[in-house]
Amino acid sequence: MSTIAVIGGGPRGISVLERIAAQLEARSGTRPEGQVTVHVVDDTEPGAGRVWRTDQTRTLCMNTLADAVTLFTEPGSSVTAPVLEGPTMYEWAELLRGDTLPTDADPDGAKTALYRSHPAMVRGEFHSEIAGMKPESHPSRALYGEYLRWVFSVVLSRLPRQLEVKVHQARATAITPVTCPDGVVRDEITLTGQTSGDATGPGGTTVLADATVLAPGWTANEPDALEGFTATSVQMHPELTWVRPANPADQEVADLPAGEDVLVRGLGMGFFDLMAMATVDRGGRFIPDPSTRSGLTYHPSGREPRLVVASHHGYPYQPKPVLHALPSPAPVPRFRAALARLPEDAPADSVDFGAELWPSILRDAQAAYYSTLFGGTCPGHDADPERLAAVTSLIDDPAVDPWRLHELPELAALVPDPADRFNLVFYADPVAAYDRDAGDFTAWIADRLSEDLHEARLGTRSAVKAGLKVIGAVRKAAAVADEPGRFTLRSRRAEYAELRRVGQMVGSGPPAFRTAELLCLVDSGHVRFLGAHPTVVVDPEKPAFAMSSPTTGDEVVHARTLVDAWLHKPDVRTSADPLTRQLRLEGRLRPFALTDAAGGPVTSSPEVDLASGRLVHPDGSLDARVHLLGIPLLDFRADMTISPMPHTDPLMLQETDAAAVSALRIALG
Structure with a gap:
């Protein structure tokens, strides 16, 4: 029996599994293959992953339009195995509502047939969102997680006979080459915190893999010197609260004190998420009001903090246009x-x-x-x-x-x-x-x-x-x-x-309604801006964080709470992910190096073989078994943060297809 481990059960991990299944299905009629077991490992919610987990607040929305995201390959895609046609997220919502897909969206009925063979069931709390969804809607991230979980269930229901899948809700923390009794070198992957699955081994929970595909998403970095100093300051002054850079759904927004100034660094998408969670999720309400310039009036709950915001450039991201339809391509x-x-x-x-x-x-x-x-x-x-x-x-x-x-x-x-x-x-x-x-x-x-x-x-x-x-x-x-x-x-x-x-x-700014909410909160006194290039220090006498900006004459604003409303780009050189760190320290990957006449610097991303996704060793050779996909490759591969868009031959699906081909070739010999 051959084994493949897919580490990461979010969109890329699901797609890799679907592509493995498609490859095996395509081969079954021409040559018999041995049995293949795929271990899918995710520490949060297999099928949705951490970012799109379905239990997060529904206040957080996607930055993508409902009819502009899919996880299915399409006719004409440059993938190597037959495509599996399926609905976009909006079309999935239409089918959930009992609507009929228009002929131009489903000319041969393949999407509808797939859905009818595997109808979705979602929790009642999503029904109103589904009922009101339009092609140009920005769905909640939690509902997108439900869509992903449905795609995962479809893939599991259509596995070819020679493919078995085992799902582990656990974290992969180590990957170690071992020589097995049959003389073949495989990777032993250690899983921790397992709450489901059945893989066990001596000394802990392990799985053996002939090939491994890593699709870890946003991995954390070790704190830099400034963050270490901030953490030490907070330890010395327990009155202070520092909300570290992270995915907004993972930040401790509940720790923000009501009715107090809170210092915020960042005016990108992390800030808009923080703003929504600090108001809407605390009972505040935005009421339509055509007499105001934002078109809204804010009814506070009394539990909101007052946000004092600065960032490197000091200005919020631009809102997306309101189109009432999907956008057309830009003329270039x-x-x-x-x-x-x-x-x-x-x-x-x-x-x-x-x-x-x-x-x-x-x-x-x-x-x-x-x-x-x-x-x-x-x-x-x-x-x-x-x-x-x-x-x-x-x-x-x-x-x-x-x-x-x-x-x-x-x-x-x-x-x-x-x-x-x-x-x-x-x-x-x-x-x-x-x-x-x-x-x-x-x-x-x-x-x-x-x-x-x-x-x-x-x-x-x-x-x-x-x-x-x-x-x-x-x-x-x-x-x-x-x-x-x-x-x-x-x-x-x-x-x-x-x-x-x-x-x-x-x-890559927010939906326009978020900008309207921000303007409304500025007008209601819940948000004010400090400027660009902020400096933050700890005043030990108060004690408090002190933030200032040259834009506003270095006026100092003190507060007991500091929020970093942004997310680190993964950096292989300082990664806090134990698997990434081990692969680097043991010489199974190298950072991608830019080149010029002077040699060039290394980047934050690992180098991989573009044709397969296999890791590149420090000596330039390819790893025999391990592949890496997605977000950690931001400085090396194109388009790593964008969800697959229909009718575009998405690079993400090309990437997962190539990794599936390579992993199967290695596993089957």
Whole structure:
């Protein structure tokens, strides 16, 4: 009997299992295979995983649209085994409601047939959400976990006869090569905290695996020096509370004191989650109110903290546009043409992103903005094809810097009102433009949030959103062009870093309703902003945390509680995950190293074989048995954080298919 261990029972782990099953099913008619046992190991909720576990607060929502996420392969996918057609999350909700899928979504009825052969059952608490779901809804993360668990159950119900699956709710804490009595070297995987499953061995709970696929998701790092100092300070002053960086659902938000100032570092998605849990989950209510600029009035419960917030750039992520439909692709013809000019076999450190790709991205962003502004749909602006043609000619002038197009006198002649010119520099760093008194900063941010919300509510009629959409949309294709490490080190640290940073701010922000809630909380006095580049120290006399920012004149705000509302990127060099740490210390993996004339630095990600996902050893050889997928490879592989989107041949499903092929080849010999 051959054995494969899949460590991580979230989306990637489920997909690996489905692809293994598909491979075995495809082979069964042509060649007999031996029996294969797959051990699926997850320490939280096999099928959903930690991030999408179904018992978390339903206040936390996905950043993805309901009809823009799937876990099924599709016809035309570049996978090696037959696809298993299944519904997107929204289509699954439709089928749960008893609706009929439209013909264009399910032309041959395969999705409906799959669902009818394995109907879903979800808890009653989700019924109202399912009933109200639209294609463009942002589902709760807990409901997405229910969808994932249903997919897992479908896979388990369709296993080929030669495949057995054993599920272990446990944590894999060690992986050790052992020579078995048959002379074959396998990996012995130690499981701790097991609450289900039946694998036992001498000295503890173990499983033996011919091949292992690691899909661990977001792994924690060991505290750095500053975090160690903060932890020591809290130990010395038990009056202080520090909520460490983590997945918001894992943070101790219940520890935040009601009615007190709480210092918060971070204005990305972790902050918006914290904000929701500190208000809605404490009984606060947002009531529609068209008389307010947010469109809401907040009815407090009296149990809320007052959030004093700062971050590196000091400004909240941009809200997503309100579209009432799935978004269309961003128009990026210049970027596509620039990509096509790159050599397919470009070696590492050979592509100057700043010279060869970045200008085309900026020109596409400018063109998208002005095409909308003068296209006849932008409020307050009539269609003006002649002026659009003149601006487009300026955009495409090779002598023009598209980053600073708004500063050109030639553009001012065509677009006289400065408010109508697309200022990319401002959107890249809004707080840098702040020039008022320190005491006005929160009011200034609130005014800007009101404008951001207005643009988001315009949807496709917003020229601003059209331009910013390009910056967010090109990140995947740019990452694929870089994989692995093709961009020069200089351009990676400059223009490519800027694309990733700005693209995150403008393309991975919250649903617009969260921005409306934030603006409402600012207006109600529950949130205020301190600025950019914050400094936090511990004042031992009070004792209290003390936070300040140069944006607001280094005004010091004291509070007993500090929340870090963000999540560390996994770092193989400092990983707190025992399995990752052991693999590194025992020389079974190496950090991916960027290369340039001087040798180049190592990154936070392990290096793997792109064709299979197998780990690369320090000497460049491939590990005989262990594969690594997903989030820990952020600096090495493209598109590692994005859930599979239908009709896109998702990279995640290509990755899991390749790992399944490799694991089976190793296990079956």
